Structure formats: C-alpha cells, structure tokens
Amino acid sequence: EVQLVESGGGLIQPGGSLRLSCTTSAFPVSGDYMSWVRQAPGKGLEWVSMVYRGTTAYYADSVKGRFTASTDNSQTTIYLQMNNLRVDDTAVYYCARAPYCTGGSCYSRYYFDSWGQGTLVTVSS
Amino acid sequence: QSALTQPRSVSGSPGQSVTISCTGTSSATGGYNSVSWYQQHPGKAPKVIIYDVIKRPSGVPDRFSGSRSGNTASLTISGLQAEDEADYFCCSYAGMYTWVFGGGTKVTVL
Numbered sequence: 001e002v003q004l005v006e007s008g009g010g011l012i013q014p015g016g017s018l019r020l021s022c023t024t025s026a027f028p029v030s031g032d033y034m035s036w037v038r039q040a041p042g043k044g045l046e047w048v049s050m051v052y053r054g055t056t057a058y059y060a061d062s063v064k065g066r067f068t069a070s071t072d073n074s075q076t077t078i079y080l081q082m083n084n085l086r087v088d089d090t091a092v093y094y095c096a097r098a099p100y101c102t103g104g105s106c107y108s109r110y111y112f113d114s115w116g117q118g119t120l121v122t123v124s125s
Numbered sequence: 126q127s128a129l130t131q132p133r134s135v136s137g138s139p140g141q142s143v144t145i146s147c148t149g150t151s152s153a154t155g156g157y158n159s160v161s162w163y164q165q166h167p168g169k170a171p172k173v174i175i176y177d178v179i180k181r182p183s184g185v186p187d188r189f190s191g192s193r194s195g196n197t198a199s200l201t202i203s204g205l206q207a208e209d210e211a212d213y214f215c216c217s218y219a220g221m222y223t224w225v226f227g228g229g230t231k232v233t234v235l
Contacts, residue, residue, distance in 0.1 A: 035224070037171075044128070045163070045171065045214050047224040058222040094170060110159035110218035111176035118170060
C-alpha cells in the first residue's frame, strides 16, 4: 500500500472547471494503474478514469470528452482536470491505485489496494 | 459499462453468515479473474477485502471469503461481528482498462 492524498475539491457552478490532485507517498512504479473513483452523496462507487505510465488515460463514458487525467513528470502527482461540470458530477472523488509490484512480484493487477481520503466536489448554482 | 447488480441490503445476527451476490455480464464478472470486494464504513475510504475473486489481502480476517459461479461473484462473511456492519461493493475489471462497480450492499448486524 501507498498513501494517497487528494486535494482541489470545492464548490463550483455548472459549466465550470476544477482540477483535482492526488499525491503519492512513495515513488510510483511506472506500471501502476492510477484511477479516480467517485461517490455521489449516499450513492455507490463509480470508476471515472485511469492514467497509466503518465501519458495514457482511459475514461468512463459519463465523463469522456470533459475530464482529462494526467500526471506530473515524476508521476508522484496525478491530476484530474474536470471541465464543463454538471450537477450530477457532485461527488467525493477518490484517488486509487491498482499496483504493479506488490508482495515481491510485478505484473498488472486489476484491484485497488490503496485509496486516498477523498475530496468533495459540489457542482451547484 | 453497466453497473454490477448487488442486493441493496443484507442482515444477520452476530455469529451468523451472510452472503452478498454480485451479478454482471459474461464479459465482466464471468470473463475476468479480477473481481474484487471493498468494505466501506461511513465517512471512510473503501478498503479491499477480496481480490482476484478469492484472494484475501494480509490483515483481512479469514471470515471474509469470495467465490464465483458463472457470471455471479459472491462475498461471504462467516461469524458476523459488529464491526462488519458497513457497505460492501464488488468491482470487476471490464476490459480495455476500464472498471465497473456494483451498486453496493449495506450489511446490518442485528
């Protein structure tokens, strides 16, 4: 496990933009899959995006074309640029890691072993 | 990217066993060995308790177990304890570097 700390949430009007950040406590292995997962108030978890090796990103249909995931050059900070925000984007946004190396072996894994504490994004006029 | 289907709630008395089902398409829960389960207490981040359908991370009590039959994955909590009262979510890798979660199940310890 690694420590993940999200920041950047807040209150934003519909149509506005916000950038979330997620900082890792340890230097990430380049094969880690770093995801954003959100949870609307009182609702379930929804996978939003994954960024891989700092450059390749994938998105849920609900955010495709509006959200962009990226990392800094050191890959110790993951970003989620959210544009054209809608009321239904209101949620706690978690950063989560699917590890590449764990338990002494390295290969792609598809579960999330580390989560941040989450940052709340509220889209409202 | 259809959500996986879970019962909204299950309950049991201390010491009893409860099972939570998670049903998806053959391309999700049935097609990949990458079903995981997460426990979430109120106001807290999720925590993985089962991964790769049946594996348990170190530190997770062995009263939590996972299984799968066809397109349905299941989480069983044996010997229910008060601290097991929480929300539980299943998750499956859905291919093409995407994931899908279940709607969540609230476990109540009577």
